[in-house]
Amino acid sequence: MKIRAMVASLLSIGALVTSINVSANEPIQPIKAAKVANADVVELGKMLFFDPRLSKSGFISCNSCHNLSMGGTDNIPTSIGHKWQQGPINAPTVLNASMNLAQFWDGRAKDLKEQAGGPIANPGEMASTHKVAVEVLQSIPQYRAHFAKAFGSDQVDIDRVTTAIAAFEETLVTPGSRFDKWLEGDKKALNAQEVEGYELFKSSGCAGCHNGPAVGGALYQKFGVHHPYKTASKAEGRKGVTGKDTDLNVFKVPTLRNIELTYPYFHDGAAATLEDAVKTMGKIQLDRDFNKKEIDSIVAFLKTLTGDQPDIKLPVLPPSNNNTPRPVPF
Amino acid sequence: MKIRAMVASLLSIGALVTSINVSANEPIQPIKAAKVANADVVELGKMLFFDPRLSKSGFISCNSCHNLSMGGTDNIPTSIGHKWQQGPINAPTVLNASMNLAQFWDGRAKDLKEQAGGPIANPGEMASTHKVAVEVLQSIPQYRAHFAKAFGSDQVDIDRVTTAIAAFEETLVTPGSRFDKWLEGDKKALNAQEVEGYELFKSSGCAGCHNGPAVGGALYQKFGVHHPYKTASKAEGRKGVTGKDTDLNVFKVPTLRNIELTYPYFHDGAAATLEDAVKTMGKIQLDRDFNKKEIDSIVAFLKTLTGDQPDIKLPVLPPSNNNTPRPVPF
Numbered sequence: 276m277k278i279r280a281m282v283a284s285l286l287s288i289g290a291l292v293t294s295i296n297v298s299a300n301e302p303i304q305p306i307k308a309a310k311v312a313n314a315d316v317v318e319l320g321k322m323l324f325f326d327p328r329l330s331k332s333g334f335i336s337c338n339s340c341h342n343l344s345m346g347g348t349d350n351i352p353t354s355i356g357h358k359w360q361q362g363p364i365n366a367p368t369v370l371n372a373s374m375n376l377a378q379f380w381d382g383r384a385k386d387l388k389e390q391a392g393g394p395i396a397n398p399g400e401m402a403s404t405h406k407v408a409v410e411v412l413q414s415i416p417q418y419r420a421h422f423a424k425a426f427g428s429d430q431v432d433i434d435r436v437t438t439a440i441a442a443f444e445e446t447l448v449t450p451g452s453r454f455d456k457w458l459e460g461d462k463k464a465l466n467a468q469e470v471e472g473y474e475l476f477k478s479s480g481c482a483g484c485h486n487g488p489a490v491g492g493a494l495y496q497k498f499g500v501h502h503p504y505k506t507a508s509k510a511e512g513r514k515g516v517t518g519k520d521t522d523l524n525v526f527k528v529p530t531l532r533n534i535e536l537t538y539p540y541f542h543d544g545a546a547a548t549l550e551d552a553v554k555t556m557g558k559i560q561l562d563r564d565f566n567k568k569e570i571d572s573i574v575a576f577l578k579t580l581t582g583d584q585p586d587i588k589l590p591v592l593p594p595s596n597n598n599t600p601r602p603v604p605f
Numbered sequence: 606m607k608i609r610a611m612v613a614s615l616l617s618i619g620a621l622v623t624s625i626n627v628s629a630n631e632p633i634q635p636i637k638a639a640k641v642a643n644a645d646v647v648e649l650g651k652m653l654f655f656d657p658r659l660s661k662s663g664f665i666s667c668n669s670c671h672n673l674s675m676g677g678t679d680n681i682p683t684s685i686g687h688k689w690q691q692g693p694i695n696a697p698t699v700l701n702a703s704m705n706l707a708q709f710w711d712g713r714a715k716d717l718k719e720q721a722g723g724p725i726a727n728p729g730e731m732a733s734t735h736k737v738a739v740e741v742l743q744s745i746p747q748y749r750a751h752f753a754k755a756f757g758s759d760q761v762d763i764d765r766v767t768t769a770i771a772a773f774e775e776t777l778v779t780p781g782s783r784f785d786k787w788l789e790g791d792k793k794a795l796n797a798q799e800v801e802g803y804e805l806f807k808s809s810g811c812a813g814c815h816n817g818p819a820v821g822g823a824l825y826q827k828f829g830v831h832h833p834y835k836t837a838s839k840a841e842g843r844k845g846v847t848g849k850d851t852d853l854n855v856f857k858v859p860t861l862r863n864i865e866l867t868y869p870y871f872h873d874g875a876a877a878t879l880e881d882a883v884k885t886m887g888k889i890q891l892d893r894d895f896n897k898k899e900i901d902s903i904v905a906f907l908k909t910l911t912g913d914q915p916d917i918k919l920p921v922l923p924p925s926n927n928n929t930p931r932p933v934p935f
Contacts, residue, residue: 325674326674327672327675327679328680332681332685333679333680333681334669334679334681334685339664342657343919344655344656344919344920344921344922345657345922345924346924349657349663349664350658350663350925350932351662351663351664351932351934352934355662355664355934358689359688359689359935361934361935535924536924538924538925547927547931548927550927584921586918587918587919588916588917588918588919589673589674589917589918589919590674591674591914592674592675594675594676594865594866594868595680595868597877597878597880601877602680602681604681604682604685604691605689605691
């Protein structure tokens with residue numbers, strides 16, 4: 276028995292070492308399951324994420340544009356906002372967003388908490404105000420009870436609202452992709468074309484920006500390093516935040532995790548397919564004309580980055596009552 | 606042992622008789638849990654119910670206006686359709702809708718299956734066509750696999766689409782309300798005011814139309830029996846279906862199950878609160894001016910009709926691919 280235990284112990288150390296080695300040699304690391312620090316805050320955050328009463332119309336929730344049935348995005352080039360306004364930019368996925376160095380394409384919010392307050396009060400998105408959103412929640416005793424459970428008192432304020440939404444969003448990670456299994460030593464998890472695609476992804480320079488556990492999200496980069504990107508979009512990227520001309524068209528490198536689910540691509544949503552996106556990226560960022568075989572293998576690799584999607588039980592939201600400010604949809 | 610078993614058996618017969626007696630003497634019967642005939646059809650129907658690709662924009666799903674987080678409604682007076690068009694009528698709840706004698710306020714669809722096809726192709730709602738909706742689903746192998754599992758072959762057509770959506774909707778029943786517990790013999794489930802409200806609901810005539818397991822949904826009735834209902838709504842009710850002048854302003858009596866969750870009220874959504882709704886109904890339907898105490902007790906009773914909300918795991922939708930027709934949001 277003792278010998279068997281020792282062997283088992285040695286084997287598991289062996290597996291660990293292999294796993295560490297594999298990851299250490301690769302620019303991409305596996306995604307780890309989310310740790311939940313406070314389940315009550317997360318549960319409250321989930322309710323808020325799904326509650327359209329945070330919008331002026333009562334129709335748009337966080338989940339409208341970061342739809343957890345669809346890779347945490349809306350799968351349209353640019354989002355639909357209050358009164359069907361056309362948004363200026365493609366909605367980034369909320370999945371694994373906690374790993375980004377900052378939020379929004381231009382990084383103007385330092386973290387998920389700061390981000391969460393943005394769309395609620397953006398006249399082109401949810402078009403409410405923090406004041407009204409808080410009044411709505413404050414008027415509902417069942418919500419106040421959730422705030423009390425989560426934060427120790429039933430006070431509702433925008434800081435707590437965005438803290439809770441961010442805490443929920445931090446749980447939206449997607450471990451378990453075939454690529455992660457391969458990274459962790461299961462060499463049968465990828466086929467030859469997918470491995471070839473990954474090798475090309477590294478050797479041609481894609482992994483220079485798209486790296487780390489999120490395969491992106493860790494740095495800013497000019498979009499159009501070798502050739503300018505042609506777009507009708509007016510988004511200026513980091514320049515809009517820093518004011519510097521050198522930051523024109525510099526965007527946060529997006530995560531490639533779950534990229535098969537988060538079409539269309541680029542900040543303007545102009546690339547409808549992964550093939551289009553890879554071709555354009557090769558040309559403008561790497562000055563390289565990938566041929567069809569190369570594109571297909573990189574796309575095959577990219578499709579291995581789809582992880583286990585978050586397991587979400589739809590929240591049942593407490594009803595408004597006679598004291599709750601009503602939405603203004605029209 | 607034998608005697609104990611006989612006693613147990615007699616006791617359970619006793620409980621059954623009590624339960625039957627209670628229900629038999631009342632105009633309202635408890636809601637029974639849904640029976641699922643084919644879990645694969647229901648699961649497919651759930652995916653379709655949550656899939657905004659059934660709309661032209663890719664933004665509106667069945668769940669947008671029949672939100673299962675919010676009592677199966679959108680909680681706004683009239684719904685928001687494609688390009689933010691203002692709908693002509695208040696979205697009826699999908700909860701317990703299988704118990705309605707027909708669907709829509711004017712009963713123009715004979716059942717849930719017929720109803721489900723309506724909004725998809727209605728230019729003011731989801732604004733797609735059955736042809737495009739089917740093409741979208743047909744293009745996605747994972748969807749075809751679900752159709753094969755549900756129906757025995759991977760053919761996608763609108764008949765199967767609406768069959769599946771209806772099968773899912775048939776599971777959306779809400780047993781377990783406090784009122785049902787009371788009906789079933791738990792006399793502590795309601796307080797004195799709630800019982801008083803129920804007695805008044807019966808004695809004043811409300812239960813003449815709002816009866817059966819769904820507390821409504823079983824017949825058509827003129828809205829404005831004693832006094833005309835004043836509204837800006839152009840909805841004609843049954844007249845729009847039958848063409849008969851006598852059917853002007855005749856609507857399906859809505860279910861009162863979960864009524865606390867399905868505000869605002871009436872076909873035009875003009876009653877913001879239950880108190881408003883009860884007052885108006887008393888006046889125009891019963892020629893009765895309920896006083897505040899009476900209104901409060903009826904409202905207290907109505908709030909006991911909220912049942913267990915369906916336990917929904919958010920579906921993960923299979924992604925579109927290069928062959929999938931793209932949404933046209935703008």
